[in-house]
Each structure stands twice: as structure tokens, then as C-alpha cells.
Amino acid sequence: MQITKKHVLITGAGKRLGRAIAERLLPYGINLSAHCQTSRAEAQELVAIGKKHHSPVHVVQGDLAKVSEVRAFATQAIAQFGPVEILINSASIFYPTPLDKVTEENWDELMNVNLKGQFFLAQACAAALVEKKRPGVFINLVDVNAQKTLANFTPYVCSKAGLWMMTRNLAKELAPLIRVNSISPGPVLLPENYTDAQRQRSQDKTLLKRLGTPQDIAEAAVFLIENDYMTGQDLAVDGGRSLADGLAG
Ligand SMILES: NC(=O)c1ccc[n+]([C@@H]2O[C@H](COP(=O)([O-])OP(=O)(O)OC[C@H]3O[C@@H](n4cnc5c(N)ncnc54)[C@H](OP(=O)(O)O)[C@@H]3O)[C@@H](O)[C@H]2O)c1
Numbered sequence: 001m002q003i004t005k006k007h008v009l010i011t012g013a014g015k016r017l018g019r020a021i022a023e024r025l026l027p028y029g030i031n032l033s034a035h036c037q038t039s040r041a042e043a044q045e046l047v048a049i050g051k052k053h054h055s056p057v058h059v060v061q062g063d064l065a066k067v068s069e070v071r072a073f074a075t076q077a078i079a080q081f082g083p084v085e086i087l088i089n090s091a092s093i094f095y096p097t098p099l100d101k102v103t104e105e106n107w108d109e110l111m112n113v114n115l116k117g118q119f120f121l122a123q124a125c126a127a128a129l130v131e132k133k134r135p136g137v138f139i140n141l142v143d144v145n146a147q148k149t150l151a152n153f154t155p156y157v158c159s160k161a162g163l164w165m166m167t168r169n170l171a172k173e174l175a176p177l178i179r180v181n182s183i184s185p186g187p188v189l190l191p192e193n194y195t196d197a198q199r200q201r202s203q204d205k206t207l208l209k210r211l212g213t214p215q216d217i218a219e220a221a222v223f224l225i226e227n228d229y230m231t232g233q234d235l236a237v238d239g240g241r242s243l244a245d246g247l248a249g
Pocket residue numbers: 011012013014015016017018035036037038039040062063064065089090091092093094113141142143144184185186187188189190
């Protein structure tokens with residue numbers, strides 16, 4: 001699919017990988033619905049960046065854990081720019097949940113934000129495309145650990161493994177009108193509270209012995225949007241982490 005003139009909705013667009021993908025796509029001349037939850041000021045910065053590229057940007061806000069909010073911001077986005085032709089689910093949460101400490105609230109939060117919200121957003125976006133018989137591309141940001149395992153993060157990896165399966169299943173349900181693929185990043189932007197030792201360990205566990213860049217992930221998104229013969233696939237952009245030996249986590 002050509003990127004130019006499309007309505008793109010990116011969740012978590014204010015910061016980090018969602019922001020990098022937004023900045024990679026704005027120069028094409030798009031209509032961008034930039035979703036945020038708390039980073040409204042950062043998402044709003046995309047409006048000025050978009051202006052330079054004749055890409056109107058509309059900021060939408062909502063908690064992915066609440067289906068009513070997901071439906072509300074999807075409706076706002078569609079009212080602004082028409083059906084979402086390119087949906088990029090980047091928002092997520094990630095924190096350790098050792099088995100002896102994890103609570104039901106942790107489980108629900110990780111599942112709701114990382115899986116349930118993404119599902120109902122895809123449902124809302126797909127309905128508008130199907131109604132207008134307009135093609136679409138959905139991309140979900142998974143994680144290389146969804147297939148590899150990550151000790152002390154069981155609910156998180158389960159949510160991401162679910163998102164990977166959701167990608168494959170929706171690819172089947174929505175074909176041939178909508179292509180659905182995922183990207184599994186390896187260590188790219190580590191959590192801000194990581195120590196130097198944790199950063200080094202993450203890097204050492206890749207085959208390429210370095211962290212990826214947000215641009216590596218944004219390039220993968222461009223590839224998946226433009227390649228019209230790909231659906232139901234996961235693209236690991238992980239420096240070889242998925243092949244590297246070693247204990248889980
Ligand atoms: N960074 C990496 O190296 C890496 C590695 C593997 C996988 N990934 C995956 O790639 C994607 C992007 O990574 P990232 O590091 O950029 O993600 P991130 O910084 O952890 O989160 C991105 C955004 O998610 C939004 N978010 C959190 N809780 C939300 C909620 N309840 N409702 C709505 N939005 C919520 C936040 O938006 P606000 O700031 O607006 O609140 C946040 O800025 C994620 O899906 C992540 O799992 C990343």
C-alpha cells in the first residue's frame with residue numbers, strides 16, 4: 001500500500017517507538033491520528049512536525065484498558081479523517097511480575113492494555129474499512145520475548161504471545177481486504193530505569209552485540225505497509241536475539 005494520503009492511527013505516538021514511527025511516516029503526506037494516554041503534550045508536538053510535511057495531525061487520547069475509551073478515540077479518529085487505513089498498535093506496558101508477587105490487578109492491566117485494547121481497536125478500525133470496502137494494513141508491535149520467554153514477566157509475555165496470535169488470526173478473518181502483520185522488536189529502547197549492567201546484558205544477548213534503534217523499527221513498519229503480499233507474518237527486528245542461546249530472561 002502506498003503511504004501517501006492515507007489515514008494512519010498510531011497508538012502511543014507521543015514517545016519512543018510510536019513517536020519514531022510517526023516521524024518516519026509524516027514526510028509521506030499522511031493524515032495522522034496520534035494516540036496518547038498521558039503524553040498529550042508530546043503527541044501535540046507532532047502537529048507542528050506534520051505541518052512541515054503537509055500532514056495534518058489530530059491527537060486522540062484514551063486508556064487502552066477501557067473498551068469504551070478505545071471505541072471513543074477510534075470514533076473520533078474516523079470522524080476526523082475517515083476510515084483508518086494504516087493502524088499501528090505500539091502502545092503497551094511492561095514491568096516485572098515475579099510469580100510470588102504478581103496480583104490479579106497486574107494480570108488484568110497487562111492483558112487489557114497489551115491485548116484487549118488492541119483487539120477492540122482493530123475491531124473498530126476494521127468495521128469502518130469493511131463498510132467502505134477500503135483496503136487497510138494493521139501492524140502490531142509484539143516482542144521477541146513473546147516467542148522466546150522472559151523470566152519474571154509471565155503476564156507480559158502472555159499478552160504479547162496473544163497479540164502475535166491475534167495478528168495471525170485477524171489476518172485470516174480480515175483477508176483479503178486488510179493485511180495484518182506484526183513486528184517483534186528485540187532490545188531497542190530499554191526501560192528508562194535500567195541500570196548499566198542491565199543494558200549491557202540486553203545487548204550481550206543479541207547476536208549483533210548491540211541495541212537496535214527506533215529507526216530500525218520504523219523501517220520495518222514502512223516495509224510492512226508497502227509490501228502488498230505480506231499478511232499474518234511477524235517480522236523480528238531483534239539483532240538476532242531470537243536465535244541467541246542462553247537462559248530465558
Ligand atoms: N522499546 C523496546 O526496545 C521494545 C522491545 C520489545 C518490544 N517492544 C514493543 O514495541 C512497542 C513500543 O515500545 P515502547 O518502548 O515505545 O513502548 P512504551 O514506551 O513502553 O509505551 C508506549 C506508550 O504506551 C502508552 N500506554 C501505556 N499504557 C497505556 C494505556 N493504558 N492506554 C493507552 N496507552 C498506554 C504510553 O502512552 P502515554 O505516554 O501517552 O501515556 C506509552 O508512551 C510496545 O508494544 C513494546 O512492547 C519495544
